[in-house]
Amino acid sequence: MTRPLSAPLDVGFDYTRSLGPTLGRFLSDLRRRRVTGIRGSDGRVHVPPLEYDPVTAERLHEFVDVAATGVVRGWSWIPEPLEGQPLDRPFAWALIQLDGADTSLLHAVDAGSPEEISTGARVRVRWRGERVGAITDIECFELSDEPAEEPAEAEDVTMVTTPVTLHYTHSASPTEDPFLRGLMEGRLLGQRCPSCEKVYFPPRPACPTDGVPTTEQVELADHGTITTFCVVNVPFLGQRIPPPYVSAYVLLDGADIPFLHLLLGVAPEDVRMGMRVEAVWKPREEWGPTMQNIDHFRPSGEPDAPFDSYSQHL
């Protein structure tokens, strides 16, 4: 059997967070090429600063200036950096205890090769030229006995934005696969549950009622009945057509589960439950493994279906 269809799926989001007084102070200071720690209940200076003591859970208040130089306390070597990491050439991850701090900060060290770095090595911050108030204002650390660049003036920050991008290979299920391949040929293929005999369109990996994979393929016509609908009046990001328009649940003849699609060719005030509709396909050359091959549904002109014919499919 051929493997189910799969496709790259890239997800991304700019997480935007408010910082509060402790992290706000720390990141504002990084912007000024300064490093600030906080004194814990036991007198230890934490860098990065913690909002609450890790042992007593007390709120911490006493900020302490520490140096932008320090010592490597532990490290590992990354020969092939991954996307988003501080350096795009081989580097060391290190826990670095800054001078004046009692705890360690995680960052990258631009050491050249694993032979150059060792636990106990002296390092200093390499500051980024354009600083925004983020941990990445520290471009990385570098092996050096010398002090880091002098502090500079900068405005406070109260927010931090962290772009997150992740890459996946999304696979269709063994039941979705023939459905998607069918769409490429303009066919609508559902699946029947062997237990309750309901026909799912689109098919699902398992019948949600019986928990068993659907097995029997059922080809469906491209017309059906509107079971319910709504009139969309609200604009939103990515909307394809200007509101108002109608989103309708379409129950294909022979299927048991309706699906959501677009209804055009009728004024919103004339749409009704039970209205008979037919698919309007895009030109064949635009077809792919997607329900978007059906551009929209439109009234077929047949008499309305009686309520009893779809009352169990709402």
Place this chain on the structure above:
Amino acid sequence: MRDIAVVGFAQTPCVRETDGTTNGVEMLVPIFHEVLGGLGLTKTDIGFWCSGSSDYLAGRAFSFVSAVDAIGAFPPIAESHVEMDAAWALYEAWVKLLCGEVDTALVYGFGKSSAGQLRRVMAMQLDPYLVTPLWPDTLGLAGIQARMGIENGLWDERAMAAVAAQSRRNALSNPLAQLSGEVDADDLLELPYVVDPLRRHDCAPITDGAATVVLAAGDRARELCERPAWITGFEHRTDSPSFGTRDLTTSPSAVAAGKAAGADGVQVAELHAPFTHQEILLRQALGLGDDVTVNPSGGVLAGNPMFSAGLARIGEAARRIHDGTASKVLGHATSGPLLQQNLVCVMEGRE
């Protein structure tokens, strides 16, 4: 307190990549049938369902809701989910049974790690303000911890390789393992570093898989299972998420959880240690002597299905009670970076 026992366990083969979807349904359907069929139960006999999985691993929102399709949730079921290893879902179910609300629970975890880039996905569990923006990867962080232990004389690269070799050897008896075989620790040391000081064998493989455990209380457990694995201690503890604050060569939360759960005197321990040095660290933290059989299944170094590997440790340990080969066992699960959170489940057989 009610007596509660693990009465059933099933898991999928541990494999590098499955064809299935990230909502786990294809992996879950067969193991639900296996575990329920083995106990002579159907879905309507289960009082509570609880799962562990991660949307970041799946790359889609509410993947655990799609997973419920595998149950066939009609008539409606009582169900919950944790965005953690399913060992913590087992804890939730155990509490539910302790409260007397239900007599049976089925717990499951699933994950298709191969769908994304696991080393990057795991950065999402770190401090989102100061750590995730650097995209530290799991191997990079574990490498720092391993080196700290090496330089403090707590373990060395040979001891780490010996853990890997023992895992592969133990996994020879586990048909569901991903990695197994006779390997020599000295040969392993000839291999290059992946992330210095870690070699490939020091790191658990990337694994797709799922596991399920059934709990039952009192007489119900005795009806369902000839030799139930009675839970005599179930505890979880956590250390600070700020790992620069912690002594990474030990795990106070593992020590505390082991002590509270009563780890003394166990004959078999299944440890959730995704890196070889972490198995050594956990043996020390849990006070497991040389007389304790550790990871007879091969452990997660032989197959590490994310979000079910911890639950599977408890299931594997319980199986040694079920088959009569041990009378007191321990299952351990970890979550968070560098053994930050640790859970210990101690189980005993009764004559």
